Amino acid sequence: MTFREDADQSIRLRLWRGVVLEDWLDYNGHMTEHRYLQVFGESSDALYERLGVDFRRAVEGAYFTLETHIRHCAEAKVGTELSSETEILGYDQKRLHIYHTLRDGSGKLLATGEHLAIHVANSSATLADEDKLERIRNIFDRQRISLPVPDSTGSVLKAQLQNHR
Template sequence: MSLPLFRETVRPEWIDYNGHMSEAYYVLVFGFATDALMERTGLDSAYRKRTGCSLYTVEAHVRYLRDVSEGAQLAVHTRVLGAAGKKARFTHEMYVVEGPRAEPDPVATTELLMLHVDQGAGRAVPFPPEVRERLTALAEEPPGWAGRSIEPVVTTPGAR
């Protein structure tokens, strides 16, 4: 089972004072892509209603690589990197796919650590075997940028 690309168009209300998509909307689009992944892998609203469980994002690392303009046609490629116990790890890569600013390289990426949470109990619980198997069947090698941390800034006394 391969994951389809999630597609979205940059809306006028997503544009900030610099004339580009505001950082919050990159995260919104990535959130929609996560929702699409959940639908595709059976973690949909019926699953949530039946089990009381859902995925919660507990860590995210977003890289904003290029400006995105109003009307840009976006596509998000999702990778499942693994699922075990009560944790899953995904990445999303956002591309501008149509128009004069279409680019072959991603305009933004995110890496996500998710927990499978029993909403009634308010705690993380292991994936049921069939869900874990669906996710692990999709597992791919991580892209080269995944797993990085934010570079520390070293302040030298007297530096400007």
């Protein structure tokens, strides 16, 4: 069973941990494609919660994924321990560029997920509120100073965001 882990104060946000379950396997006995997207989606949701999104009141403001690019780097089998780390690569008042890595228990890179999301309220793209933007800015600034831009980025639309690494 998967669960979310509270984010610590490290530079890369550790927002999700879990294990490959039996029903996550494909016909070759490996973790199937759509489960990688599930893990990255749950990692994004954990980030959004950290940014102040209340999913019970999402109509008032939440993020919606516009584009996703997943790289499958290695296989995972049933029982493999998994953890994801999240970076904010860029943002503006409406959009958020996110990068996730998925690793096994030994630290081996299994996959990366790059996502472009838009802030939505009342079914329309809207500006994120200042509280969310401040939280994004704090994470982004800390990561921009300490982390290089991952080599594999750029497959997702490099939108003309006001702030980008």
